[in-house]
Amino acid sequence: xxxxxxxxxxxxxxxxxxxxxxxxxxxxxxxxxxxxxxxxxxxxxxxxxxxxxxxxxxxxxxxxxxxxxxxxxxxxxxxxxxxxxxxxxxxxxxxxxxxxxxxxxxxxxxxxxxxxxxxxxxxxxxxxxxxxxxxxxxxxxxxxxxxxxxxxxxxxxxxxxxxxxxxxxxxxxxxxxxxxxxxxxxxxxxxxxxxxxxxxxxxxxxxxxxxxxxxxxxxxxxxxxxxxxxxxxxxxxxxxxxxxxxxxxxxxxxxxxxxxxxxxxxxxxxxxxxxxxxxxxxxxxxxxxxxxxxxxxxxxxxxxxxxxxxxxxxxxxxxxxxxxxxxxxxxxxxxxxxxxxxxxxxxxxxxxxxxxxxxxxxxxxxxxxxxxxxxxxxxxxxxxxxxxxxxxxxxxxxxxxxxxxxxxxxxxxxxxxxxxxxxxxxxxxxxxxxxxxxxxxxxxxxxxxxxxxxxxxxxxxxxxxxxxxxxxxxxxxxxxxxxxxxxxxxxxxxxxxxxxxxxxxxxxxxxxxxx
Amino acid sequence: xxxxxxxxxxxxxxxxxxxxxxxxxxxxxxxxxxxxxxxxxxxxxxxxxxxxxxxxxxxxxxxxxxxxxxxxxxxxxxxxxxxxxxxxxxxxxxxxxxxxxxxxxxxxxxxxxxxxxxxxxxxxxxxxxxxxxxxxxxxxxxxxxxxxxxxxxxxxxxxxxxxxxxxxxxxxxxxxxxxxxxxxxxxxxxxxxxxxxxxxxxxxxxxxxxxxxxxxxxxxxxxxxxxxxxxxxxxxxxxxxxxxxxxxxxxxxxxxxxxxxxxxxxxxxxxxxxxxxxxxxxxxxxxxxxxxxxxxxxxxxxxxxxxxxxxxx
Numbered sequence: 001x002x003x004x005x006x007x008x009x010x011x012x013x014x015x016x017x018x019x020x021x022x023x024x025x026x027x028x029x030x031x032x033x034x035x036x037x038x039x040x041x042x043x044x045x046x047x048x049x050x051x052x053x054x055x056x057x058x059x060x061x062x063x064x065x066x067x068x069x070x071x072x073x074x075x076x077x078x079x080x081x082x083x084x085x086x087x088x089x090x091x092x093x094x095x096x097x098x099x100x101x102x103x104x105x106x107x108x109x110x111x112x113x114x115x116x117x118x119x120x121x122x123x124x125x126x127x128x129x130x131x132x133x134x135x136x137x138x139x140x141x142x143x144x145x146x147x148x149x150x151x152x153x154x155x156x157x158x159x160x161x162x163x164x165x166x167x168x169x170x171x172x173x174x175x176x177x178x179x180x181x182x183x184x185x186x187x188x189x190x191x192x193x194x195x196x197x198x199x200x201x202x203x204x205x206x207x208x209x210x211x212x213x214x215x216x217x218x219x220x221x222x223x224x225x226x227x228x229x230x231x232x233x234x235x236x237x238x239x240x241x242x243x244x245x246x247x248x249x250x251x252x253x254x255x256x257x258x259x260x261x262x263x264x265x266x267x268x269x270x271x272x273x274x275x276x277x278x279x280x281x282x283x284x285x286x287x288x289x290x291x292x293x294x295x296x297x298x299x300x301x302x303x304x305x306x307x308x309x310x311x312x313x314x315x316x317x318x319x320x321x322x323x324x325x326x327x328x329x330x331x332x333x334x335x336x337x338x339x340x341x342x343x344x345x346x347x348x349x350x351x352x353x354x355x356x357x358x359x360x361x362x363x364x365x366x367x368x369x370x371x372x373x374x375x376x377x378x379x380x381x382x383x384x385x386x387x388x389x390x391x392x393x394x395x396x397x398x399x400x401x402x403x404x405x406x407x408x409x410x411x412x413x414x415x416x417x418x419x420x421x422x423x424x425x426x427x428x429x430x431x432x433x434x435x436x437x438x439x440x441x442x443x444x445x446x447x448x449x450x451x452x453x454x455x456x457x458x459x460x461x462x463x464x465x466x467x468x469x470x471x472x473x474x475x476x477x478x479x480x481x482x483x484x485x486x487x488x489x490x491x492x493x494x495x496x497x498x499x500x501x502x503x504x505x506x507x508x509x510x511x512x513x514x515x
Numbered sequence: 516x517x518x519x520x521x522x523x524x525x526x527x528x529x530x531x532x533x534x535x536x537x538x539x540x541x542x543x544x545x546x547x548x549x550x551x552x553x554x555x556x557x558x559x560x561x562x563x564x565x566x567x568x569x570x571x572x573x574x575x576x577x578x579x580x581x582x583x584x585x586x587x588x589x590x591x592x593x594x595x596x597x598x599x600x601x602x603x604x605x606x607x608x609x610x611x612x613x614x615x616x617x618x619x620x621x622x623x624x625x626x627x628x629x630x631x632x633x634x635x636x637x638x639x640x641x642x643x644x645x646x647x648x649x650x651x652x653x654x655x656x657x658x659x660x661x662x663x664x665x666x667x668x669x670x671x672x673x674x675x676x677x678x679x680x681x682x683x684x685x686x687x688x689x690x691x692x693x694x695x696x697x698x699x700x701x702x703x704x705x706x707x708x709x710x711x712x713x714x715x716x717x718x719x720x721x722x723x724x725x726x727x728x729x730x731x732x733x734x735x736x737x738x739x740x741x742x743x744x745x746x747x748x749x750x751x752x753x754x755x756x757x758x759x760x761x762x763x764x765x766x767x768x769x770x771x772x773x774x775x776x777x778x779x780x781x782x783x784x785x786x787x788x789x790x791x792x793x794x795x796x797x798x799x800x801x802x803x804x805x806x807x808x809x810x811x812x813x814x815x816x817x818x819x820x821x822x823x824x825x826x827x828x
Contacts, residue, residue, distance in 0.1 A: 054552050138564045190598055207786055208778040234679060234776050243679045246671055251697035307602040391771060397546030397791050404555055435559050
């Protein structure tokens with residue numbers, strides 16, 4: 001009998017202990033409702049990100065995930081705007097010579113790095129030399145191959161001379177491509193990143209979190225508002241939404257199909273992501289080397305099926321490789337060019353010499369469910385015109401190796417991350433762009449337009465060039481341009497000031513908690 | 516002495532073989548760590564720079580011998596994905612996994628032992644049958660599902676429990692417990708079921724033996740019979756099973772750390788594998804191998820000390 005009692009006592013103690021601890025911490029927790037004075041409002045935010053940055057050194061980082069975070073630390077001569085345009089960053093103003101070759105920047109006075117030291121011409125010169133591989137190290141970027149010289153004629157002027165005019169060059173001067181870093185931090189940019197941005201680096205715990213603190217000397221008066229920003233890494237979307245509900249994170253993306261669960265209690269915002277979700281082909285391999293086959297597939301695939309079932313409606317259909325997020329640069333109405341028409345698709349297939357269809361394979365990465373979900377709709381849609389598609393799901397590393405870099409695939413689906421520059425969005429299809437043109441798309445008119453647009457300084461004419469480029473992609477059915485899906489951000493109701501850019505950037509400078 | 520030398524040679528051979536296999540596997544596996552890390556946006560210059568910086572363009576034998584040399588001095592190189600020393604990452608993560616495994620074992624022990632004894636004493640009665648049924652279910656439950664259920668029905672209801680992250684013991688004991696209890700329970704529940712059944716069986720086997728009947732007939736109290744004799748003699752098979760459970764617990768941490776976003780070695784291992792971060796995978800596998808092999812080595816030696824007959828086998 002004694003044993004029985006002991007056992008019961010043990011169980012009771014455990015239960016009581018758990019209840020006490022649960023209750024006591026409940027009592028200590030702040031309620032989330034009710035007005036609070038400014039001093040009572042939280043000064044720290046926890047933002048969930050689904051992966052670690054590749055590098056903290058802004059010149060080494062390439063993954064878009066890194067820039068979501070580190071653009072809060074660094075700044076460039078120019079800065080991105082939420083509408084995709086550019087404004088002055090560390091440069092107070094700038095001038096471009098008539099021949100389009102000389103860029104003269106007046107640098108903002110009184111800017112300090114996070115280590116308290118002043119930003120000098122030496123630091124700017126050092127940053128560009130480092131990127132161009134001119135200070136002994138390796139070249140770190142191809143964006144500056146066109147630079148003939150850089151110089152600092154006086155203490156607040158910086159001049160860049162180009163070999164050839166390039167209408168896209170200003171886009172190379174934002175922190176994403178050429179962050180200004182202090183010379184005296186050489187060799188330590190990754191371990192201890194120092195910039196001039198609104199937040200300063202505190203600590204990086206790999207796989208766990210990146211902590212930033214307020215830059216007290218920030219040159220923009222009154223900014224930032226928050227004292228601390230923690231980016232916490234959590235790969236699983238479902239776990240992240242539970243963390244939001246448990247108040248462990250203040251801001252996270254919400255899986256589309258779970259929006260209804262958080263709708264009432266959290267602020268939800270969504271905007272075009274400026275990415276192009278495409279279903280594409282290896283255009284050197286039969287039957288995809290035949291434009292009629294590609295067009296037939298375009299007619300057969302239902303964009304609305306994909307948008308409704310995969311993205312729960314949170315996506316806008318595309319007609320070419322550019323999202324409405326790019327404003328005037330996007331050629332409108334191309335999305336209706338291949339309105340679903342199974343009969344037309346069958347006719348085109350027959351004309352191409354495949355009246356009975358064919359067998360093919362779609363290779364998709366497993367790192368995000370959306371790709372295999374899309375592939376299932378592709379299989380269904382294409383079955384109707386006699387194309388028998390097998391789905392092959394591979395790891396992200398293998399997809400990159402085999403599909404993206406190896407070009408050893410028949411069909412695939414992927415979303416091409418948006419960039420602020422129209423040129424950089426469209427240059428993937430230039431036939432000589434070996435590193436990015438994984439579709440192996442080749443069109444002489446397209447190549448010429450993309451070369452000409454760089455020499456054109458008139459913005460209206462540039463837009464015309466970009467519109468024609470998009471038409472070519474649609475006419476040639478370089479891919480099935482499905483949609484720009486919107487990421488739904490869920491945040492604590494008190495979080496305000498979130499800005500959205502046409503590329504991934506969690507700009508925390510104007511974020512604060514409000515009543 | 517010969518026995519110890521033989522065991523030691525076996526230990527070195529195991530470590531060497533594991534090192535060659537883990538190194539070799541990553542050469543065969545498709546997927547380039549540099550490309551995986553930099554994604555689609557890297558230009559060829561950046562890919563080449565990183566590859567040469569990491570020494571990945573050197574001959575394989577050179578990479579392996581350098582790595583082995585490092586291993587002897589405790590230097591495991593730099594992680595490709597995180598650009599920090601593997602040693603640093605491991606030391607950061609080990610306390611989390613050790614705490615989780617320790618707490619899990621404690622929970623398994625304090626629940627399964629008394630429960631097993633209780634059921635054994637009530638063999639075939641209602642309480643025994645119902646406990647055996649419940650534990651049968653406990654054994655069958657997959658840990659990732661159990662983890663999700665605990666998050667939903669305990670973590671989300673009681674704010675004491677954290678459903679992600681880790682708070683070190685040094686910072687707050689209650690904090691550490693709030694992050695560790697649910698993951699520990701997730702691993703512990705199926706193991707409690709396993710251990711409960713072993714304890715019950717081991718005790719039932721003992722109580723049927725003649726010596727128990729003899730001491731009972733001498734009038735010894737039931738409590739003394741159970742604690743002083745039965746439990747003591749049952750401990751040898753129970754401890755053997757407990758050793759196996761320890762291995763299960765270590766394996767369990769890998770999945771559970773993922774479910775609860777606990778920054779332990781298991782989570783690190785998964786990240787390292789999916790990123791083809793082979794210096795990191797090799798480092799983690801070597802640490803685990805060395806730990807397991809050393810424990811086995813010591814157990815072998817201890818066995819031979821306790822029971823000299825083992826040396827002759």
